[in-house]
């Protein structure tokens with residue numbers, strides 16, 4: 251009888267080379283495997299085989315070269331606040347956590363830039379730049395945990411997109427490690443560089459499938475001296491859109507135009523001890539933040555909004571503390587929905603001009619698919635971005651709930667496609683939206699993305715199965 255050859259798993263081969271790395275480089279601690287194998291979606295059970303914690307680009311490069319050699323799949327992992335399952339390791343992958351790569355260099359005041367390692371926390375970058383009157387204007391509720399690398403890999407949006415645009419606009423240079431360990435320096439601190447195809451842009455928003463971002467040179471904006479924050483009560487979604495049109499024509503430059511419904515507010519108030527903004531609740535709320543315009547112009551503008559019944563109620567923050575309280579009503583929503591129930595989340599975008607038509611029709615989809623269910627709507631409506639959260643009814647099992655939302659998603663995505671929108675505005679595709687990519691991207695585009703993936707990662711070791719499958723037949 252012949253002895254059975256024992257197969258050595260790729261991960262074991264990687265661990266066998268641990269002498270080439272610091273003692274604390276790898277972890278198989280069950281609590282690390284559980285924590286680093288998942289992101290905020292919490293719907294994919296974590297099952298990584300190993301967690302690696304590099305401190306330098308060189309360590310990332312040597313690890314990826316080894317993984318390539320042994321065909322070991324790797325999941326790049328940032329702050330794990332992603333909402334599309336992009337950082338999930340559910341199939342025995344090695345998680346490459348950037349959490350120890352947090353260096354933030356001194357601010358270059360003249361160039362208004364700062365160089366950081368990818369694991370720098372978004373909020374820490376804000377705090378670092380604030381004394382210079384500068385900021386990296388990527389701002390959202392998870393900024394206390396998300397990493398700059400994760401923000402770039404998802405081309406994150408947030409509450410200031412209407413004023414500053416997406417992350418893509420605030421990245422000057424990138425350092426990226428390719429799947430085979432080669433290190434690319436793309437762009438540095440150059441503002442202008444028209445020397446052919448801008449490879450840097452390929453990595454921004456590619457969700458870790460083309461390379462691992464290890465450092466970035468960030469472009470900084472001046473912090474505005476003063477911002478006025480209003481909260482308005484509005485009758486319906488049409489009214490929210492009318493108010494947006496008025497705000498666009500109004501006396502001040504808009505830096506945020508966010509909305510949420512009374513249902514979102516009710517869940518927020520159940521989760522956190524906050525005061526309701528008005529004595530009487532209104533069906534919809536709009537948070538408007540503006541850079542102050544011409545003196546004496548705001549007062550008459552506000553009066554005219556009331557007179558024309560565009561708003562039912564309204565308040566203007568009188569000082570920074572009040573402004574923060576109004577913002578916490580908006581920023582606490584996502585967390586509150588998950589803390590008080592089971593939401594099925596969708597993050598969709600429409601061209602601003604199509605929002606009204608879309609909203610008129612999606613009410614019908616909800617009525618037929620979710621009769622009497624609780625739908626919590628909020629989002630960055632000034633950018634055409636809606637966060638649609640369907641809450642699980644108590645009477646339904648989780649399995650029934652997921653089956654029904656899956657079917658309804660198809661109707662909603664078809665409507666998004668009809669109005670020229672996107673099935674993922676800012677959260678990315680990851681695992682969650684992969685099957686639906688075709689609603690927003692043509693077959694030719696998907697084929698080109700697949701071809702790019704093969705060029706950058708011929709062995710398909712980087713975040714395999716995320717965004718798209720490399721082989722068409724895997725779909």
Ligand SMILES: Cc1cc2nc3c(=O)[nH]c(=O)nc-3n(C[C@H](O)[C@H](O)[C@H](O)COP(=O)(O)OP(=O)(O)OC[C@H]3O[C@@H](n4cnc5c(N)ncnc54)[C@H](O)[C@@H]3O)c2cc1C
Pocket residue numbers: 289290325326327328329330331332333335336337348368389390391392395396397398399400401402403404405406407408409457458459461462463464584585676677680713716
């Ligand atoms: C309460 C809450 C509010 C949110 N609000 C917003 C919002 O307003 N706007 C918005 O855009 N998003 C929002 N998000 C989603 C999330 O915070 C962003 O997508 C964020 O940019 C993810 O960063 P991260 O570091 O947590 O990335 P992770 O979740 O760790 O990873 C996200 C993706 O990027 C990849 N990745 C991570 N780091 C790297 C790297 N160094 N190199 C290559 N690939 C990498 C991962 O593999 C994964 O595919 C919110 C999330 C929460 C929980």
